[in-house]
Amino acid sequence: MTTETISNAPAQAGSEQPIVRIQDLHKSFGGTEVLKGIDLDVHRGEVVVVLGPSGSGKSTMLRCINRLEEPTSGHIWFEDVEITNPKTNLNKVREHVGMVFQSFNLFPHLTAKENVMLAQRKVLKRSKEEAARVAEVQLERVGLADRMDHYPSELSGGQQQRVAIARALAMDPHVMLFDEATSALDPELVRGVLDVMKELARGGMTMIVVTHEMGFARDVADRVVFMEGGVIVEEGAPDQVFGNPKSERTRAFIGDIS
Amino acid sequence: MACRTAPSNPGGSLHALPPFRIFDIGAHKRRFDAGDAAPIAASDPSIIERLTMNTSTPKASPLARIALAFALVLGLFAVGSLVVPGQAQALEVTQCTAAPNEDGGNQILGGAETRITWRGQAAEDESVSSIVLTMPEGLQFDADGVKVTGLDELDRVELNAQITIPGDGTMHIDFPEPAPAGLSFLVETYGATFPTEGGTFTVSTQITDADGTVSDLGPSSEIQVAGLSKSEQLSSWLEDQEWVQAWNSNRFLHMFFDPTLIVTSIPSVAQGWVTALGIVIIAFPLAIVVGFLLALLRMSKLLPLRAIASLYVNIVRGTPMFLQIYIAFFGLPLLGVNVDNFALGCIVMALNSCAYLCEIFRAGIQSINKGQFEAARSLGMSAPQTMLSVIIPQAFRNVIPTMTNELITLYKDTSLLAAVGIMETVMYAKTITAATGNITPYIVAALFYLVVTLPMTAITRRMETGSTKKSSKKGKGLFGKSSSSDKGSWTPATDGTSTKLEVKQPDYF
Numbered sequence: 001m002t003t004e005t006i007s008n009a010p011a012q013a014g015s016e017q018p019i020v021r022i023q024d025l026h027k028s029f030g031g032t033e034v035l036k037g038i039d040l041d042v043h044r045g046e047v048v049v050v051l052g053p054s055g056s057g058k059s060t061m062l063r064c065i066n067r068l069e070e071p072t073s074g075h076i077w078f079e080d081v082e083i084t085n086p087k088t089n090l091n092k093v094r095e096h097v098g099m100v101f102q103s104f105n106l107f108p109h110l111t112a113k114e115n116v117m118l119a120q121r122k123v124l125k126r127s128k129e130e131a132a133r134v135a136e137v138q139l140e141r142v143g144l145a146d147r148m149d150h151y152p153s154e155l156s157g158g159q160q161q162r163v164a165i166a167r168a169l170a171m172d173p174h175v176m177l178f179d180e181a182t183s184a185l186d187p188e189l190v191r192g193v194l195d196v197m198k199e200l201a202r203g204g205m206t207m208i209v210v211t212h213e214m215g216f217a218r219d220v221a222d223r224v225v226f227m228e229g230g231v232i233v234e235e236g237a238p239d240q241v242f243g244n245p246k247s248e249r250t251r252a253f254i255g256d257i258s
Numbered sequence: 259m260a261c262r263t264a265p266s267n268p269g270g271s272l273h274a275l276p277p278f279r280i281f282d283i284g285a286h287k288r289r290f291d292a293g294d295a296a297p298i299a300a301s302d303p304s305i306i307e308r309l310t311m312n313t314s315t316p317k318a319s320p321l322a323r324i325a326l327a328f329a330l331v332l333g334l335f336a337v338g339s340l341v342v343p344g345q346a347q348a349l350e351v352t353q354c355t356a357a358p359n360e361d362g363g364n365q366i367l368g369g370a371e372t373r374i375t376w377r378g379q380a381a382e383d384e385s386v387s388s389i390v391l392t393m394p395e396g397l398q399f400d401a402d403g404v405k406v407t408g409l410d411e412l413d414r415v416e417l418n419a420q421i422t423i424p425g426d427g428t429m430h431i432d433f434p435e436p437a438p439a440g441l442s443f444l445v446e447t448y449g450a451t452f453p454t455e456g457g458t459f460t461v462s463t464q465i466t467d468a469d470g471t472v473s474d475l476g477p478s479s480e481i482q483v484a485g486l487s488k489s490e491q492l493s494s495w496l497e498d499q500e501w502v503q504a505w506n507s508n509r510f511l512h513m514f515f516d517p518t519l520i521v522t523s524i525p526s527v528a529q530g531w532v533t534a535l536g537i538v539i540i541a542f543p544l545a546i547v548v549g550f551l552l553a554l555l556r557m558s559k560l561l562p563l564r565a566i567a568s569l570y571v572n573i574v575r576g577t578p579m580f581l582q583i584y585i586a587f588f589g590l591p592l593l594g595v596n597v598d599n600f601a602l603g604c605i606v607m608a609l610n611s612c613a614y615l616c617e618i619f620r621a622g623i624q625s626i627n628k629g630q631f632e633a634a635r636s637l638g639m640s641a642p643q644t645m646l647s648v649i650i651p652q653a654f655r656n657v658i659p660t661m662t663n664e665l666i667t668l669y670k671d672t673s674l675l676a677a678v679g680i681m682e683t684v685m686y687a688k689t690i691t692a693a694t695g696n697i698t699p700y701i702v703a704a705l706f707y708l709v710v711t712l713p714m715t716a717i718t719r720r721m722e723t724g725s726t727k728k729s730s731k732k733g734k735g736l737f738g739k740s741s742s743s744d745k746g747s748w749t750p751a752t753d754g755t756s757t758k759l760e761v762k763q764p765d766y767f
Binding site for chain 2: 066068091092093094095097098099101103105106107108109118119122123164167168171
């Protein structure tokens with residue numbers, strides 16, 4: 001790893017500095033290389049939807065952004081901090097990078113409200129009253145004002161996922177990462193979660209969304225990235241990627257699922 | 259001496275037997291040994307009493323000094339009379355004792371039959387015609403149990419004694435023909451029973467000589483009688499019941515479930531039970547703390563810490579606890595380290611249990627879904643914060659049933675401490691069994707274990723079924739499922755917010 005510092009992070013020519021910049025990202029699990037050199041810039045307010053078949057490395061790339069996965073090589077910047085620098089205080093970065101998981105990962109021993117309050121209290125050191133107030137606002141925002149005191153086991157999958165989104169939003173993130181947020185849900189529960197995500201996108205939240213929801217990608221994405229075999233095969237506006245894909249692989253993939 | 263005369267006593271000795279038949283012969287022997295040793299021990303106090311009696315009754319104050327000197331001379335004579343009998347001026351009570359009747363002990367118990375021995379030595383020129391003994395208040399005795407023997411030096415002298423018991427607590431021994439002068443009298447009262455509440459008792463003596471002189475010898479030395487506990491009273495009552503005797507006539511029932519022994523064992527085994535509980539109450543929390551620290555060490559990123567913890571856990575789990583107890587209890591004193599037995603017992607139990615708890619905690623922590631860790635970390639929580647607020651609360655709930663099992667094991671293992679003499683449940687039972695040759699106390703000990711383990715097992719079982727059952731609204735998520743996709747519990751009505759968004763659920767690749 002080079003000793004590149006924050007100050008000489010390359011700025012993208014001709015536009016403002018991206019909020020997330022990924023450069024030549026590689027990741028191997030044992031002998032298997034999952035990411036084979038990813039370059040991606042995400043700008044403030046942008047909604048980037050990452051598509052691709054299973055095993056293409058979409059989730060791994062996403063998890064590298066907040067270093068839940070340790071990159072093998074390459075660089076990632078978040079705002080003006082190099083995440084891949086070993087000296088970086090990851091907890092500080094993660095405060096501002098919200099993440100929503102496929103399996104929700106709510107804390108089962110806490111109520112919905114307590115789930116949303118915990119990190120506010122521990123990480124942001126907000127007072128109990130302040131954290132509770134923020135939790136109420138965020139839970140209302142995701143349509144769960146009447147479920148605040150329920151435990152996760154008493155909520156449907158869709159409700160759980162919306163609590164998870166509220167939990168991430170309560171930290172005032174600068175970017176939200178969605179890792180197949182609707183894949184574990186029954187079809188009838190997907191819509192509620194997607195509505196919340198659309199609402200977020202309209203509100204100007206920077207989002208990187210790994211999903212299989214083509215409709216969401218078409219409607220909401222500013223940019224669609226198609227990955228396969230650990231590389232970005234194609235990226236562009238949804239109309240272009242869906243309507244007139246350049247790559248044969250993309251064409252086959254979109255043809256398969258729509 | 260008494261030992262030889264006892265068997266010839268009509269009906270006395272059998273009644274005096276304690277409830278524990280098996281040990282009867284030994285108990286008997288011990289009792290008689292104690293009785294034989296008594297005269298020498300009792301002789302001195304009686305002399306002192308006589309001395310004080312004489313000094314406290316001077317006729318005139320100017321003569322006090324002379325009287326004191328006289329008393330001293332008399333005292334010396336009295337001492338001399340033991341060595342050379344017959345030189346004393348009047349009859350002297352040389353012994354007044356009761357035989358110990360405690361099982362495996364040397365106490366005199368109330369409520370159980372005992373033998374009261376009274377000895378008097380007449381002066382050389384004194385011929386006694388009547389002895390009146392005022393027996394202790396509340397003592398039960400009858401004329402049949404009284405045996406009067408005359409002794410001239412070592413020879414027995416036939417005495418025609420008429421014993422009357424008027425019922426006012428006195429015993430009149432009349433000799434129609436006055437006894438030969440200088441005779442020694444032995445009055446044994448078999449089958450006498452002191453009041454169950456016990457206390458301090460004396461026997462007062464009044465002598466009538468052949469010439470009609472009546473002398474009051476005052477109270478004897480004190481006899482200390484221990485009170486009988488409620489259970490001992492109940493036991494001796496049971497002993498007399500016909501159904502108990504019928505029950506005990508069956509060898510198996512008698513050896514394993516003797517009602518009289520159950521009743522007497524419970525209070526003492528209960529003391530051991532309290533000790534065992536005390537050990538558990540101290541050792542288990544200690545084991546939880548140490549076990550948890552060990553678990554953290556075992557999951558440490560640093561190899562040396564991991565290695566130390568693993569080594570400890572594997573050694574403790576790989577060796578018998580019995581051996582660990584022996585090493586601690588016999589090894590430490592050799593190093594000059596002397597720790598209180600109870601404290602050391604607690605420490606050994608804790609150090610053993612913490613190794614097992616370490617593995618329980620480790621398994622509990624590692625059983626928590628990795629997603630929980632990731633979710634907490636993705637929110638910016640540090641590793642210790644994640645551990646404290648997210649992982650441990652869940653892990654703790656998951657390990658409560660296994661922990662309870664470990665608690666039960668620990669509680670049962672306190673019995674091993676009996677091997678090094680800690681007075682816990684089994685040790686008490688063992689002591690009573692050793693004294694009675696009956697297994698009943700062990701059965702009682704078993705009951706004391708079950709009283710704790712059965713409810714705990716039931717609670718554990720309830721917790722286990724409770725945690726696997728899908729937690730309902732009543733469950734308040736105490737043992738809520740992990741948050742991994744829970745497709746079973748959705749409620750479509752609350753989730754179906756309608757939008758026009760066209761959603762196609764894709765196939766999974």
